[in-house]
Amino acid sequence: MTTPIASISEEHIVQFLTSTPGFFERHAEVLASVQLVSVHGARAVSLQERQAEMLREKIRGLEQRIMEMLRNGSENATIAHKVHQWSGALLQVKDPFDLPQTMVHGLRTLLDVPQAAVRVWNVAAPYADAPFTRDASEDVRTFTSSLTLPFCGPNLGFEPAGWLAQEADRPAQSLALLPLRACAMDVPSPAFGLLVLGAQDPQRFDATMGTDFLARMAELASAALLRLM
Template sequence: MTSTHVPPITEEDIANFLTNTPGFFERHAEVLASVQITSPHGQRAVSLQERQAEMLREKIKGLEHRIMDMVRNSNDNTAIATKVHQWTSALLRVKDPFDLPEAVVSGIRTLFDVPQAAVRVWTVAGPYIDADFTQGASEDARAFASSLTMPFCGPNLGFEPAGWLAQEAGEPAQSLALLPLREGAIDSATPAFGLLVLGSPDPQRFDATMGTEFLSRIAELASAALVRLK
């Protein structure tokens, strides 16, 4: 006499059965009503319906948090767009090109809450050759600016441009953002005609891991204004 081994029914078998038999709980509603599971908010047992309601409330709460994050991001983006508009408008109102470098850096300090900012430009037209904003950029600094195809962000490791910053006593820049100035897009092969440097005593303000899309747009807007000096 041979015996037939029947494998035990697994949870997966039960799950597959219920999935493929949608009318089961319609025919056996008393089973659904009697199911009790442990609530995640305590050790008490709750019905399946109650647990589903809890899960739905948790899902709604998660969606509410996501919506609030989206609203905050939208408000932040709107505030940034407003500041960029104000800064750009101020640059467009500058009549004398000689005043443009100061307008660039003062606007960045004021509107974007950057503690330190400076700019140097070279290959300028005759009337601006001896201006302060053309002085102090070595050939190495100019070559470095031309090598950048995106803003550099990171710690102040003694870069020459850090010396251009007007530093308050006891608060040297700990982090820097170096923005190349060139005609056209920031990532073009055109040699840079200047460099905009932003500094902060906060080591994390211009972290190497931060996104540079916003800084790239700032560099391109500053370039479009300062190209009048050429």
């Protein structure tokens, strides 16, 4: 029994065409006569031309994605090289007392971080009164130990932001807080220090940014600063 035309829906047509791949081969005149509205105006175009437009749009989208991937790859390679230089500088430090200063200086000069500071606690007796052991309250230590990933986001008045050397009228607007511990970054365990990065640009350390490089930097910094324990 033939289905009445009035009861044929678009879904029926789609189902028929997808299940009958040879239809347009047998009825090429139908394919040639199909007219669609162009995305570039109100003019009518053939189905083949509309398909060509769709392919061109898809190719442009793929080209943009490839360019973005290449750009990100180049940026990541540059960052990786700078992190390598930074870790090399830490390895060359002979006196452990100089490690925090070298670490902060490298972050500013090699990695272009506007503001940086580091604090450690529970250090060995020879370093107990060093400047890098001061100002870390018990609350900060507890908070740092709770971090299993670097924290990135706006400066909401966090106590560690006060460790940053900054101009009085231009405080850091965004922060990255990197916990320092004797094991891997993502293993919950007591931290022995905190590395703080700051920028006046509120988007520099955005909450949505990737933290893989920051996590590796925290682990490198932790390995270096264990000499103070």
